[in-house]
Amino acid sequence: MIDGLQTWWLMPLVAGLLLAVSAGPLGSFVVWRRMAFFGDTLAHGALLGITFGVLTDLDPTLALVVGSASLALILLPLQLASRLSADTLLGIVSHGTLAIGLVALSLADGIRVDLMGYLFGDLLAINEGHVYWLLGSTAITLTLVLCFWNSLLAVTVSPELARIEGRPVMLLDLMLILLLAMTVALAMKVVGILLISALLIMPPAAAHALSKGPRQMAAIASVVGIVSVLLGMWASFRWDTPAGPSIVVTAMLLFVVSLTFRRKR
Amino acid sequence: MSKEPILRADNLSLTFGQKKVLDQISLDIQPRQIITLIGPNGCGKSTLTKVLLGLVRPDSGKIIRSRQLRIGYMPQNLPLDQRMPLNVDEFLRLTRRSTRAAVDHWLERLNITSLKDQSVHDLSGGEWQRVLLARALLVEPELLVLDEPVQGVDVQGQLELYQLIPQLRDELGCAVLMISHDLHLVMSATDEVICLNGHVCCSGHPETVSADPAYLELFGRRLDDGIAYYTHHHDHEHCDHDHSSAHTSTGHHHD
Numbered sequence: 001m002i003d004g005l006q007t008w009w010l011m012p013l014v015a016g017l018l019l020a021v022s023a024g025p026l027g028s029f030v031v032w033r034r035m036a037f038f039g040d041t042l043a044h045g046a047l048l049g050i051t052f053g054v055l056t057d058l059d060p061t062l063a064l065v066v067g068s069a070s071l072a073l074i075l076l077p078l079q080l081a082s083r084l085s086a087d088t089l090l091g092i093v094s095h096g097t098l099a100i101g102l103v104a105l106s107l108a109d110g111i112r113v114d115l116m117g118y119l120f121g122d123l124l125a126i127n128e129g130h131v132y133w134l135l136g137s138t139a140i141t142l143t144l145v146l147c148f149w150n151s152l153l154a155v156t157v158s159p160e161l162a163r164i165e166g167r168p169v170m171l172l173d174l175m176l177i178l179l180l181a182m183t184v185a186l187a188m189k190v191v192g193i194l195l196i197s198a199l200l201i202m203p204p205a206a207a208h209a210l211s212k213g214p215r216q217m218a219a220i221a222s223v224v225g226i227v228s229v230l231l232g233m234w235a236s237f238r239w240d241t242p243a244g245p246s247i248v249v250t251a252m253l254l255f256v257v258s259l260t261f262r263r264k265r
Numbered sequence: 266m267s268k269e270p271i272l273r274a275d276n277l278s279l280t281f282g283q284k285k286v287l288d289q290i291s292l293d294i295q296p297r298q299i300i301t302l303i304g305p306n307g308c309g310k311s312t313l314t315k316v317l318l319g320l321v322r323p324d325s326g327k328i329i330r331s332r333q334l335r336i337g338y339m340p341q342n343l344p345l346d347q348r349m350p351l352n353v354d355e356f357l358r359l360t361r362r363s364t365r366a367a368v369d370h371w372l373e374r375l376n377i378t379s380l381k382d383q384s385v386h387d388l389s390g391g392e393w394q395r396v397l398l399a400r401a402l403l404v405e406p407e408l409l410v411l412d413e414p415v416q417g418v419d420v421q422g423q424l425e426l427y428q429l430i431p432q433l434r435d436e437l438g439c440a441v442l443m444i445s446h447d448l449h450l451v452m453s454a455t456d457e458v459i460c461l462n463g464h465v466c467c468s469g470h471p472e473t474v475s476a477d478p479a480y481l482e483l484f485g486r487r488l489d490d491g492i493a494y495y496t497h498h499h500d501h502e503h504c505d506h507d508h509s510s511a512h513t514s515t516g517h518h519h520d
Binding site: 031032033034150153154156157158160161162163164165166167204205208211212213214216217 | 318320336338340343346348349350351352355358359360361400404
């Protein structure tokens with residue numbers, strides 16, 4: 001019986017923790033570059049990926065990642081070329097793709113998709129395959145972010161100076177948004193489309209008050225994420241609340257606590 | 266004396282909407298030469314700089330640079346996101362291929378070693394400008410491009426900085442392109458002045474340009490403004506010498 005108990009909470013827990021670790025540095029870049037809405041848009045667009053996956057019988061996780069990544073690839077040049085302000089463009093694409101995804105899913109006859117699971121997350125339904133995906137994506141994210149840390153930071157601080165100094169600004173931007181797209185797509189099962197941004201933004205926001213440098217902020221953000229997942233899941237079991245939202249509520253409480261630290265300094 | 270220029274701009278033109286911002290601009294930058302771009306607000310100085318730096322594409326014309334030209338750029342301003350905790354040392358280490366020793370060297374050379382561990386968000390305009398200059402110098406530039414700071418730097422600080430430029434040119438052996446709206450601030454430091462107002466109005470030695478009819482037409486009246494501006498602009502924060510008696514009559518009316 002204990003064995004049975006272990007297996008059903010182990011996978012969700014590992015998935016949550018992996019996500020928290022890569023969301024720390026990625027979320028920090030999202031905060032520094034004011035890309036919160038961009039992350040949201042990727043999440044909404046990923047729903048189109050699900051529809052696509054359902055229609056083509058593709059592995060749903062792969063479909064999610066492909067959907068979100070292709071949206072990222074379309075958005076990058078669109079943002080440069082468009083005369084609309086960035087947030088207007090993102091607003092159109094974000095809600096447009098969400099609506100198209102919902103409409104297309106309802107048209108896909110005879111196929112039942114757990115829509116609520118995607119919108120609000122279904123952490124407890126996470127299986128081993130999903131964890132392998134997260135393991136791979138976290139490994140890739142951490143490796144690339146650590147290897148290119150200085151370049152990514154330089155481009156974030158000033159794309160202009162980075163370009164004059166000869167850094168490959170476009171490639172670095174591309175790398176960052178593809179990592180973001182992958183993480184957002186895989187985070188969907190954990191916290192759901194509607195709460196993904198929270199997982200990216202709240203831990204770095206909480207870490208900000210405690211950190212003296214960008215490296216430290218990214219690391220502390222990961223720790224805050226891990227604590228949020230642990231406490232959130234514990235609360236979810238304890239009071240039988242939905243896991244994803246419980247994690248986000250915990251992260252928000254940690255952020256509020258961090259505000260008191262700021263005042264002390 | 267005419268060597269191969271390290272950067273040559275040939276007939277650059279650029280239009281934003283209806284407005285012709287750059288009109289057939291040609292210029293050469295020779296090695297070790299100090300050139301100043303001067304012109305009123307909105308004359309296209311900053312745009313031309315961005316085109317020369319390769320950040321903005323011109324509609325027509327071309328830019329020929331010597332191979333692998335290393336450019337150090339001190340921007341007008343560099344607003345940083347408050348949410349990134351960053352100190353001066355970390356900011357400078359972001360310069361591509363910078364080393365610990367080089368960062369320490371330029372901090373020392375520009376007298377800002379004391380700022381090393383300070384947050385970049387807590388610096389005054391003048392301090393931040395020096396940090397930005399350090400960043401530009403860390404590139405080991407063959408061409409140093411200095412855009413005029415838009416705010417927060419008093420004229421005294423600017424003068425000190427401009428006095429530093431010829432020394433830095435000699436230390437690095439680099440060419441310098443400065444952008445200014447006031448010829449008198451940069452006159453002594455510069456070899457050649459290019460007076461810009463969409464097109465090149467006149468160019469040459471600073472003494473020649475300051476007597477040129479085209480220059481006088483653009484700047485004739487501004488000259489007086491410039492001097493008035495100067496006496497009023499001593500900033501309490503950065504002034505370390507006592508000038509109270511000399512200035513009480515003109516008054517510290519600002520702010």
